[in-house]
Amino acid sequence: MSDELFQVTHTKIQSFTRCRKQYWFSYVSGLDWPPSRDTPAAIVGKGVHRAMRVLCETGYPEDAEHELDVYMRMPKHELTGPGTEYHRLAFELLANGVAAHESIVSEDRYAELNTWVRSASRGITVRAAIDRADRLDAGHWLIIDWKTGRFDLDEIVDAQLDIGHLALRTSRKLQNDTRVTAIGWNLRSGVQRVRELTRDDAKKTVDYLANLAARLRTTEEFPATPGPQCTFCDWRDRCEEANDLERVELTWLDDDWERGAEPF
Numbered sequence: 001m002s003d004e005l006f007q008v009t010h011t012k013i014q015s016f017t018r019c020r021k022q023y024w025f026s027y028v029s030g031l032d033w034p035p036s037r038d039t040p041a042a043i044v045g046k047g048v049h050r051a052m053r054v055l056c057e058t059g060y061p062e063d064a065e066h067e068l069d070v071y072m073r074m075p076k077h078e079l080t081g082p083g084t085e086y087h088r089l090a091f092e093l094l095a096n097g098v099a100a101h102e103s104i105v106s107e108d109r110y111a112e113l114n115t116w117v118r119s120a121s122r123g124i125t126v127r128a129a130i131d132r133a134d135r136l137d138a139g140h141w142l143i144i145d146w147k148t149g150r151f152d153l154d155e156i157v158d159a160q161l162d163i164g165h166l167a168l169r170t171s172r173k174l175q176n177d178t179r180v181t182a183i184g185w186n187l188r189s190g191v192q193r194v195r196e197l198t199r200d201d202a203k204k205t206v207d208y209l210a211n212l213a214a215r216l217r218t219t220e221e222f223p224a225t226p227g228p229q230c231t232f233c234d235w236r237d238r239c240e241e242a243n244d245l246e247r248v249e250l251t252w253l254d255d256d257w258e259r260g261a262e263p264f
């Protein structure tokens with residue numbers, strides 16, 4: 001991978017869109033990243049994703065349950081330990097995940113594909129992580145991004161699936177006419193966000209990402225956009241704008257905004 005290529009990820013794009021100051025902190029400033037906030041919702045999400053990876057690897061629910069059990073019992077995860085509502089929630093989500101797994105009939109499957117797509121002509125490298133990929137048959141693949149929150153924003157799920165599709169198509173060298181069904185599958189609500197994607201869609205995705213990368217590369221102003229997103233921002237302690245808002249007690253956390261701020 002050449003250092004000259006601009007690295008694009010779903011998270012990077014979302015950060016730029018959400019709050020340019022957050023983007024600056026994370027990708028421009030050169031500051032060391034603060035540790036991620038271990039909120040109960042984040043612990044549940046990570047634990048369930050780990051368990052779903054194990055389930056995909058072995059196919060045995062008991063392996064997945066053991067993975068989740070040990071993770072939730074770790075001393076640093078006492079907020080979500082046995083007896084808490086979050087612990088019960090995690091195992092409910094895993095039970096839904098087991099049912100989802102058993103509903104998929106495929107020739108072969110891959111857990112947590114972590115890969116990149118390099119396009120020297122466009123000057124970008126696209127990094128993507130896919131929770132699960134299944135070869136349904138020779139001409140049809142399935143990719144899944146597991147969701148564990150209360151709800152998902154459709155356009156963000158779509159963008160994530162499109163990048164995952166691009167990564168799968170490239171890393172597995174899929175034939176031009178191979179179809180890919182991409183699903184954002186919420187293990188809490190059961191909602192499935194489904195996209196049917198083709199090779200042409202992948203080309204359009206990489207063109208879009210290259211155009212967006214050109215904009216990210218040349219942006220020089222990074223104003224803060226304080227709002228619900230600050231709740232989960234790892235940089236919040238160092239962000240004057242967010243802390244100023246807290247001091248003057250603006251009541252921006254009304255019902256509608258809370259919904260966007262706290263997806264878990």
Ligand code: SF4
Nearest residue numbers: 019022230233239242
């Ligand atoms: S705390 Fe809020 S305003 Fe500050 S960088 Fe993070 S998201 Fe942006």
